[in-house]
Amino acid sequence: ENVFNVIGAFDIPRYIYNSERKKFLPLAMTEVPGPSLFGTARDKAELFRERYSILQQRIHRHELFTPSPVAAHPDDSKSKFQLKTVETLLGNTAKVGEVIVLGMITQLKEVSTFALKMHSLTFLHQFHSGLYTESCFVLAEGWYEDEVFHVNAFGFPPTEPSATTRAFYGNINFFGGPSSSSVKASAKLKQLEEENEDAMFVFVSDVWLDQAEVLEKLHMMFSGYSSAPPTCFFFCGNFSSAPYGRNQIQSLKGSLKALADIICEYPSIHKSSRFVFVPGPEDPGPGSILPRPPLAENITQEFKQLVPFSVFTTNPCRIQYCTQEIIIFREDLVNKMCRNCVRFPNSNMDIPNHFVKTILSQGHLSPLPLYVSPVFWAYDYSLRVYPVPDLLITADKHDPFTVTNTDCLCINPGSFPRSGFSFKVYYPSNKTVED
Template structure:
């Protein structure tokens, strides 16, 4: 193998965050040497599959590489034995789909001095200490502040340029408001430090605010949201807010350029050449489709009957869906301390597994992803939630061994497209926690207000921790930066009807509650087309 290929292998693995020992490099070169006309594709496939393997370290030795190579060669042999028909999904599509658990998301912190992000490499305990809670808010604030600092309306003109030529508004630290007169722009987090008294906090200080006469923008303004406010200090030390809105968005390409190749999403960094190649493959994946269902109550007979109809329908199509996503809750009763029928949930999953296995084409050519809901079995109601326990899913996996059980939230990379899944009753909680009625000039649809809030906040759940607990050390799992192309914001169907909405280029939708009104969504990632469906 040439030194050029050896260097290319090491470079690609370095970009994905791996370091190769000599024996691992030898094993990789031996594998791609089997495909003299498709070395690049073989290497990409190996990297994709390696990402799904549980690794003890980012320094790779021979053993994990050998394991993945053996699986790929076995799959190749199986493909040669069974001829491919036009009704089956392509191998390229299968390898293009990468599912990422929340507890595997990389964590980055912003250095305000060097003005760059650096990856956090330490071990994150589930139970954080007191400083971890402070860091949670600091990281959220800095994520939006560094984005705002590049906005031409809020950045200082260079040298001696006239600010009026740029329409710039300077952001004042809250600490500097004392003794100031006239209008000022500040950026801060809304908090309630005293009962009935609201404050804006930044990294320098906190100031009590009067929001009673504030003119607001689209979205839900709740505690913990970070806002830009224009106003002036009153004699009694209260900041009278005249205008209040969320930090402006930044073009995704501009954010990616600033990150300089850092992998915020968790699917591995891609070179420009890889992005171009994958984009072309994505445009050609016209037959790929994801079917998403939420609130699949396995103990509800009518739900199972309707699910059987859906499986029968897709099994008889010329091309079966690439992916089925089943979102919780998976039981019609909350799995709390009074719930004692865990064995019945286990048997219900076994029944679902047998139902899917009876549709041979779906079993062989579709993938199945399961994401727990807020009332499913788990150690707590805090986000992110871990995947369903092994005891519950054992019977199901005996029928469908390649099914994937992930955390809530979780992420998917399909070729170049980044997709985020969250299953939480967000709309209901946001509306109850709203500090002031949302603006109705642009839209009166609550779902559109919800989408605007989470996209501008770059966070899936900007609610007070008292309303929706979050594991302090894993708050980064809920960040949305850079903004993904497709955000699947899932809420309880009995709280919010089935919806699809595109906001600033981000496709967002709610599939509805399958067990209540039998609605679901068919999503075509190639065209970002959302088909609102029902049975």
């Protein structure tokens, strides 16, 4: 059994929810064609349909939406909700009170009679916590009358702990990696994880290798860790302070060579630690479309020869360590989501909590309109955050934070040069984080 695996976004297995059989089927058991970077119109439609169906099946399983048993106390059934579809409402001529509908926030560009029937809404704005952006799925509560849905309140779909998901779907390996079933079921790996108390992961974001001060601080970091080398260093981009430019690739090759020389000065780290590199939004690559491929081979070849235990992976990527599942995503997402909010939260001091709740509720790393955060349509499934991982790293230039939600630890190490050279250290044996 492999203890440590780096799983690229293009290697993640794809499972499609089958509403008739009420289970997830691997792509090979469906009629959906294999993914391609050049997506079809069908891929774009499936992208939203799959996001919706994952949330819908999760909501139906939540205690607030499961029907009460016949012998239940009357008060119990009153506290339950029933999810309605738009089709059900359109079939009603009388007023329907206390309705909850699952839908996506969107702006209609074209107005047709059908669209008006589907989307006639009046709002009495009351939003629960979270960052509500276009393309987010929400539970809208209100009443329906004369083909108009009057919304009293908006809320996000309830989250679901990983253990609950697995209790329902068994040991399917949604996460990826060499194991045929979920590593959560392995007693041997769990024992190894708990016994290896020295294991530690170091997360650093915005590693500007062209800045002398950044290299100097990395020197200090390696010097401090040389007596007890971490299991792995995770370096997230951007790897240059000045993006683009005709010399960027040549400059980056030279910067990586300088980093390799520093690592070689510390033999204990060079021999014992792994190095994982996740590209940033302004690193060389095919534009800003997600998921991003790794840095090109011609840039990283020399570094790999000098530091053999190094992996250049995709953005986002997944890490499986023993029984723990870790997702790493390098994107300045907090700022993007705040700028594109339909309504900004009242307590702007608590943005990290709103942000984490939004990501986990949506079950997706980038719940933004495609024109704001473009995605390869057929690879949208690689951005799923479902089932919920043990650790979610959203490397962002926003201030560093550590938030726990739904048994998931969410960390932003912050921008290394911009935040006074801060970084985060994670100890898998007891699931704790240090600054």
